[in-house]
Amino acid sequence: NAGVTQTPKFRILKIGQSMTLQCTQDMNHNYMYWYRQDPGMGLKLIYYSVGAGITDKGEVPNGYNVSRSTTEDFPLRLELAAPSQTSVYFCASRRDREPGRGYTFGSGTRLTVV
Amino acid sequence: AQKVTQAQTEISVVEKEDVTLDCVYETRDTTYYLFWYKQPPSGELVFLIRRNSFDEQNEISGRYSWNFQKSTSSFNFTITASQVVDSAVYFCAFILTGGGNKLTFGTGTQLKVEL
Numbered sequence: 097n098a099g100v101t102q103t104p105k106f107r108i109l110k111i112g113q114s115m116t117l118q119c120t121q122d123m124n125h126n127y128m129y130w131y132r133q134d135p136g137m138g139l140k141l142i143y144y145s146v147g148a149g150i151t152d153k154g155e156v157p158n159g160y161n162v163s164r165s166t167t168e169d170f171p172l173r174l175e176l177a178a179p180s181q182t183s184v185y186f187c188a189s190r191r192d193r194e195p196g197r198g199y200t201f202g203s204g205t206r207l208t209v210v
Numbered sequence: 211a212q213k214v215t216q217a218q219t220e221i222s223v224v225e226k227e228d229v230t231l232d233c234v235y236e237t238r239d240t241t242y243y244l245f246w247y248k249q250p251p252s253g254e255l256v257f258l259i260r261r262n263s264f265d266e267q268n269e270i271s272g273r274y275s276w277n278f279q280k281s282t283s284s285f286n287f288t289i290t291a292s293q294v295v296d297s298a299v300y301f302c303a304f305i306l307t308g309g310g311n312k313l314t315f316g317t318g319t320q321l322k323v324e325l
Binding site for chain 2: 154
């Protein structure tokens, strides 16, 4: 199993550009999450989804959009990139009836906005 | 709302020293899970341990041990005989059951183990 796959691994954007961070999982997990990690900080939740067609805001959703058209994919969209969105982005997934198992994380996408 | 506090921002030790990383959590719920993750310099998140709120048994895994005390809302992590490879950022995290089962992270403790 590949687990949770994130692409790209690195990206440099100019202010005002847009991009989509891709996340896909092959474990048939219903729950998926997007986190951002700023330098020297913990992870903060951007958006999450409890199943295909259902998404909800996390702690820091401003400037981002998500969609969940399939169980496998949970892309994160940045419409107008700003320097404040420079961060490492982690996608994660988990089984819905196993809260104790925690999350499976992707390897992260390092985004720099200049 | 739940909260996880890791008051130690950075700890430096010399190899072979023991080191304890503190984690304090806040919640009014009785059912929850606590976790520790390691983030080495390569950046990935490595799961170390989980503990549910009904299991206060301490756990030892090799050089790692965890002390869970509900009375003080703490879930501390001790590395015995630290090694340079233990250098990483360590995160304590928390899940409530229900409500999307969102994982809430502490701000992390940077551990530096030097020769």
